[in-house]
Structures are given as C-alpha cells and as structure tokens.
Amino acid sequence: MATLKSVCVYCGSGHGINPAYEAAASEFGRSLADEGIELVYGGGSVGLMGTLALSTLTAGGKVTGVIPQFLKDREVMLNDVTELITTGDMHERKRTMFERADAFVALPGGIGTLEEVVEMMTWSQLGQHEKPILLANVNRFWDPLIDLFEHMRQEAFLRPGLDVAFVVVDRVTDIVPRLREAVARRETLKGGQTEGDDATIERL
Structure with missing residues (x-):
C-alpha cells in the first residue's frame, strides 16, 4: 500500500497582500511536521517559501x-533545512523536486509557482x-486558473484522454487528508477499477 511520505510544495517568494496566504503557509508547515511528512520545496528563506519551511522545521519536521546555484542569492537560501540540494539549473531543480515527492501542492504564488504546478x-x-x-485555494486565489481550465474544456482543448487531474481544497486542514485519499485511490485504480472523466477536478 502506497503511503504519503513527502510533499513538494510550490509557493511564492513574496508574501502577497492578504495575510491569509502567510497564515496558510505557516499552518501547512505545522501540519506536515505533525503528520510526519517531509517538505520538499524551492530552498528559499523569503516569502511564503520561507514561512512554510521555517514553520515545518520549528514544529520538528523534515x-x-x-535551489539552483544562480538563485542562491536572489531567493536567499535557507541554510537551516534538513537537507539542501544545489542544482546546476532550473530543469535539474524541478526534476529533483519531482523525484523527491509523492505529491504536489500549490499555495498562492507568482509566475514561477504557476509554471511549476502546471508542468x-x-x-x-x-x-x-x-x-x-x-491546489490550495486560499482566499480563492486559484479560481481564475480553475475557470481557465473550464474554458479550455468548453473549447475542446481539454477533452477525454487529455484531461488535467487535480484536487482543489479551500482549507489547509483538508490538504493532507485529500492527498492521502488520492494516493489510496491511485492504488485502487491500479488494481483494475476505472474512473470517469468527470472526476478530473475534485473540489472540497
């Protein structure tokens, strides 16, 4: 039976204007530590990235x-992490984060966050x-992206066989339970059961 041991989190190197974003990053960091789930993230010490990592570490998490070499100064890397991996470029960074994670979560962020989760x-x-x-839809941050996906579906660019599968939650407390459900369902589907196309976007 597959288990959820690590989660890759994409989020902003800024805090955003709504305090709810930073509060969510802090709460999620504590949640990961409490659940014994390793955080894999971009290595920075600023913005939501820093809040998330420090919250996880402070609560006793891993x-x-x-982080790529050229971003060490720009994103002010966090030296106190359990493990810090320096890569040669962004492609290696994203591949490493992918390989280290059992699941992916996007908190609010900018172009980089969007690019990483869409990839x-x-x-x-x-x-x-x-x-x-x-998608951790804090303060409905990801609603415009979700609407865009629906527009793509209506215009037949997202169609059966080319669906985009993801889960949307509005509360931080729902993230880990929904990820665990998704991991368990994946194992069930491997056992031969099928899932309809209308289950592509799951919202809680």
Missing part, C-alpha cells in the same frame, strides 16, 4: 530545499506520472 499537470496529462496534484 525539510529538503532544492506537473502536463507531465500527468502525458502519462509521465500519477502523483496527486492539489
């Missing part, structure tokens, strides 16, 4: 930071992995 969706769409992907 944190692996992955994982693309890899999933192309059959390169079956790991769960979850």
Whole structure:
C-alpha cells in the first residue's frame, strides 16, 4: 500500500497582500511536521517559501530545499533545512523536486509557482506520472486558473484522454487528508477499477 511520505510544495517568494496566504503557509508547515511528512520545496528563506519551511522545521519536521546555484542569492537560501540540494539549473531543480515527492501542492504564488504546478499537470496529462496534484485555494486565489481550465474544456482543448487531474481544497486542514485519499485511490485504480472523466477536478 502506497503511503504519503513527502510533499513538494510550490509557493511564492513574496508574501502577497492578504495575510491569509502567510497564515496558510505557516499552518501547512505545522501540519506536515505533525503528520510526519517531509517538505520538499524551492530552498528559499523569503516569502511564503520561507514561512512554510521555517514553520515545518520549528514544529520538528523534515525539510529538503532544492535551489539552483544562480538563485542562491536572489531567493536567499535557507541554510537551516534538513537537507539542501544545489542544482546546476532550473530543469535539474524541478526534476529533483519531482523525484523527491509523492505529491504536489500549490499555495498562492507568482509566475514561477504557476509554471511549476502546471508542468506537473502536463507531465500527468502525458502519462509521465500519477502523483496527486492539489491546489490550495486560499482566499480563492486559484479560481481564475480553475475557470481557465473550464474554458479550455468548453473549447475542446481539454477533452477525454487529455484531461488535467487535480484536487482543489479551500482549507489547509483538508490538504493532507485529500492527498492521502488520492494516493489510496491511485492504488485502487491500479488494481483494475476505472474512473470517469468527470472526476478530473475534485473540489472540497
């Protein structure tokens, strides 16, 4: 039976204007530590990235930071992580984070956060992995992206066989339970059961 041992989290190197974003990052970090789940993230000490990592570490959790050499100064890497991996470029960074994680979570963030989570969706769409992907829709931050996906579906660019599978939750407390459910369901589907196309986006 597969278990959820590590989660890759994408989030902003800034805090955003709504205090709810930082509060969510802090709460999720504590949750990961309490559940004994390793945090894999971009290695920075600033913004939501720093809040998330420090919260996890302070609560006794394990944190692996992955950062390319050229970003060490720009994102002010966090030296106190459990393990810090320096990569040669962004491609190696993303591949390493992918390999280290059992699932992916996107907290609020900017272009980099968007690019990283959408890449994982693309890899999933192309059959390169079956790991769960979850949007933490804090203060409904991801609603415009979800609406865009629905627009793509209506315009027949997302269609059966090319669906994008992800989970959406509004509360931090629901993230770990939903990821565990997704991991368990993946194992069930491997056993021969099927799932309809209308289950592509799951919202709680």
